[in-house]
Amino acid sequence: MLEVTSLTRAFGNHLAIADISMQVAEGELVTIVGPSGCGKSTLLRCVAGLLPPTSGQVVLNGVPVTRVPDRLAVVFQDYSRSLYPWLSVAANVALPLLAATRRGSDRGSRRGRAVRDPAVRDRAASQRAVSQRAVSQRAVSQRAVSQRAARRAVALAALESVGLGGFADRYPWQLSGGMQQRVAIARALACEPVLLLMDEPFGAVDAQTREDLEDLLLRVQAERHITTLLVTHDIDESVYAGDRVIVLTRGPGRVRAEVAVDLPAPRDQITTKERREFARLRAEVSRLVRGTPAPASAPPEISPPEIFQQAP
Amino acid sequence: MTSTAWRAVSESRAGRGAAGLVILFGAAQLALWAGRVSPAAFPLPTTVLGSAAGLVRNGAFVASVGDTMLVWAQAMAITVAIAVPVGLLLGTLSGAERALAPLIEFLRPFPAVVLIPLVLLIVQDDTRTEVVIVVYAAIWPVLINTVYGVRGVDQLARETLRSFGFGPLSIARRVSLPSAAPFAATGVRIAGSIAFVVAVAAELVGTGMNGIGAFTASQESGTGDMAILIAVAVWSGLIGLAINAVFAGAERVAFRWHFALATSTRELP
Structure with a gap:
């Protein structure tokens, strides 16, 4: 449905994203997570046709994106600037x-x-x-x-x-x-x-509201099956909301890994996050974002997520 | 009047402002009564008030106010018709703005009244000369405010519209124009006050013009009645205040969102 091939974007001598390839299936909700400055927003703006890539291409439903495609919607983080007062x-x-x-x-x-x-x-x-x-x-x-x-x-x-x-x-x-x-x-x-792009959509609201909005998105997505690409810096959110998580490296952004999320639907802020599977995915994505290798020994059976936040 | 109502009046802006006027007026009256200043050298405030009231029934004065306001209205219409489109254009095309900025900075500080003889040579008509002079003085604040308004348009606001498939012209109409409008309106309000002051000054200096300035000049050379001269100044001040108040009120009504936003950003986290 959406196919990104070797997408590269430079600003002058600064390489924002390098050789990013990925595919999103019809109706899928893919989250993109990475450290700050990994070119997440650049990637999204290239996919939206708002920014021409330096090389590589974006193909939406078989049509190369050279301008803003029809029936695209973008939700930006800064609602106060993207809504018209x-x-x-x-x-x-x-x-x-x-x-x-x-x-x-x-x-x-x-x-x-x-x-x-x-x-x-x-x-x-x-x-x-x-x-x-x-x-x-x-x-x-x-x-x-x-x-x-x-x-x-x-x-x-x-x-x-x-x-x-x-x-x-x-x-x-x-x-x-x-x-x-x-x-x-x-x-x-x-x-x-046909394609919904979200650039850190819940980054500017408080934690409680963020959870409500995540659930709103999941509900709407389950009803309408809109193919969605959600960029976030929040690891919890990437796992909780995504069918699949794509982890980018620090700038220039490249795809470090893709993590399939097989948490059952409908997801729930409390019971889903209670699952051992959620903790495991969250740790995996967290390590990938930080670039720290997985521990040699298997993680303990019960692993409070806080441990990983305190790890160097 | 109850004590709470009295407090509300005395603490309001208008109430305080009125109190200042009354005190100044009273002090001047007392000083003159006490014989510190000879009433021959300077008229009593009550005499000035009497003259001001008399001017309302003075046909020549009322006609002169009409003449000045007609020139003012024509000049303001021309100013807006020129400065807003040019400002929108210069704000959008940054290259053109950079090319013209030195010229604008050079022309802007010219005292408009100095240009009267030159314009009169070109236009050959007193009233039209006055309009041109007033436009020259009034055009800068509108132009500059409009340019800044357009340049301040939020990039994300434009990009949002672009992402929904709007073209550059639609974006200009639906985003740049409305978000620059409050700034242009502020420019128009400032220009309104300047235009009135310059119109009266031009009438005072120029020969063959009508209006409040010409009426003042004729009074000065004719009767030399100081109370009337001060009364004319008082009326001119009140007209200037009224112009500003009308524009400010219109801004608050038309751009409610702009003022709401300006005050609410301080309260939001």
């Missing part, structure tokens, strides 16, 4: 739909697999009704009004799905940080992306 919450969420309609892509054919979600089904029905009405109305202005109503309906459904149903007409700066990042997630969902 002069637009209401609903208008922020509806904004990407404006680009989608302008691209002239057939919104009717975009549904596909997603109709399993009842919210999406209702939304599709309401949009069909709205677009049928639009056909019967000849006047361009009336069509514009109904298109706006359709966009708003999609935005409201997306807000509902992230638990912000009642906040459509507030402004982003009237909401807490966690709620603002929910708005950003709703905005990403509203354009029904």
